[in-house]
Amino acid sequence: MPACAIEEAIDIKGYVVIDPEECKGCGLCVAACVQKVLTLSPQLNRYGYHPATNEEKPCNGCGLCFYACPEPGAIQVFKAFD
Known part of the structure; x- marks a missing residue:
């Protein structure tokens, strides 16, 4: 299955x-x-860490990454409403 179809x-x-x-x-x-x-x-x-990235991949906005993150303010999750 091509990437665009996925x-x-x-x-x-x-x-x-x-x-x-x-x-x-x-x-x-x-x-x-x-x-x-x-x-x-x-x-x-700047602190010498390899930060997380999403590289603009599609997301369902579930927020599990936000709740798993121990660092306040490192992750923001936005939901799209139709």
Whole structure:
């Protein structure tokens, strides 16, 4: 199945914004993401951590990554309403 067909099959209901300077790279959000759209970045932030990133992949806006994150303000989840 081509990548564009997969993205069409996923119901995009939200998106994730991660502040790379607040993220400590613990990976809890990556493990909590049921759609597996989050990864740890190969680049380091100013503190020397590999922050989480979503690279603009589709998200269902469930918020599990937000609740798994121990760092306040590192992750914001936005829901799209029709």
